[in-house]
Amino acid sequence: MERAVTVISGSTFVCSVLLFQLIISRVAANSEGDALNALKTSLEDPKHILQSWDATLVNPCTWFHVTCNSENSVTRVDLGNAFLSGQLVSQLGQLPNLQYLQLYGNNISGEIPVELGDLTNLVSLDLYSNKLVGTIPPTLARLSKLRFLELSNNNLTGDIPVNGSFSQFTPISFQNNHFNIITVSPPPPIVPTPPAPSAGNIATATIAGGVAAGAALLFAAGAALLFAAPAISPAYRRRIKPRDHFFDVPG
Numbered sequence: 001m002e003r004a005v006t007v008i009s010g011s012t013f014v015c016s017v018l019l020f021q022l023i024i025s026r027v028a029a030n031s032e033g034d035a036l037n038a039l040k041t042s043l044e045d046p047k048h049i050l051q052s053w054d055a056t057l058v059n060p061c062t063w064f065h066v067t068c069n070s071e072n073s074v075t076r077v078d079l080g081n082a083f084l085s086g087q088l089v090s091q092l093g094q095l096p097n098l099q100y101l102q103l104y105g106n107n108i109s110g111e112i113p114v115e116l117g118d119l120t121n122l123v124s125l126d127l128y129s130n131k132l133v134g135t136i137p138p139t140l141a142r143l144s145k146l147r148f149l150e151l152s153n154n155n156l157t158g159d160i161p162v163n164g165s166f167s168q169f170t171p172i173s174f175q176n177n178h179f180n181i182i183t184v185s186p187p188p189p190i191v192p193t194p195p196a197p198s199a200g201n202i203a204t205a206t207i208a209g210g211v212a213a214g215a216a217l218l219f220a221a222g223a224a225l226l227f228a229a230p231a232i233s234p235a236y237r238r239r240i241k242p243r244d245h246f247f248d249v250p251g
């Protein structure tokens, strides 16, 4: 009897250890799912676009609007025009293989998390047409793979970074916000306009040009006549003789 109890408690202990290890490994493996679940929790989703985002699954790779690579690591989050409101979360920075973060055309408010600067593989960040406020985190300038940045139609303020990845973006990426006006400093000095060519020069140039053009036209006409000559009657050739003579005068 005593022996039986020992065996049972022993196996219970082993089972507990195994279960504990299973939970630990699952949590560790699903850190990306946890990060995306934090986003889901922070957003209001009246159309149930995020219904398939089940945090108890082993990874987020079967969730709608989420794409993973062959190692089950998230590469894309596609939630444009998804009627979402609420705020972004710092945990988005914990998706090390994320390349595309598409959240345009929603009603997302609050600030752009500085942690997005940790997304070293990010290629495209589309946050246009939301209600984002605050400044652009300077950390985004260090995203060397970032090629597409769309922040237009928000309520962002402050300075637009100019260094790092921002050197390649045009004002279209930032329009319809409340950014500081970029002033060129120091202001360009007022340079006096160079003297315009005199009226005489213009007249001479115009006449010279006109003469050249006229000569070219006459030459072309003469050449055409010469080619046509064999076909033209001798009488007609005699009549145009003075004009041929005109062309012999050196110009």
Ligand SMILES: *[C@@H]1O[C@H](CO)[C@@H](O)[C@H](O)[C@H]1NC(C)=O
Binding pocket: 082, 083, 084, 105, 106, 107
């Ligand atoms: C944003 O919210 C406003 C008012 O709450 C609503 O009228 C509008 O349709 C929403 N836009 C989107 C894209 O969800």
Ligand SMILES: *[C@@H]1O[C@H](CO)[C@@H](O)[C@H](O)[C@H]1NC(C)=O
Binding pocket: 138, 141, 142, 163, 164, 165
């Ligand atoms: C961009 O400039 C800011 C401020 O001058 C600096 O802190 C940051 O390290 C720079 N980033 C890059 C990628 O050069």
Ligand SMILES: *[C@@H]1O[C@H](CO)[C@@H](O)[C@H](O)[C@H]1NC(C)=O
Binding pocket: 131, 155, 178
């Ligand atoms: C944008 O921000 C300004 C102040 O910075 C505020 O007055 C305005 O209501 C905001 N607009 C929206 C749509 O949030």
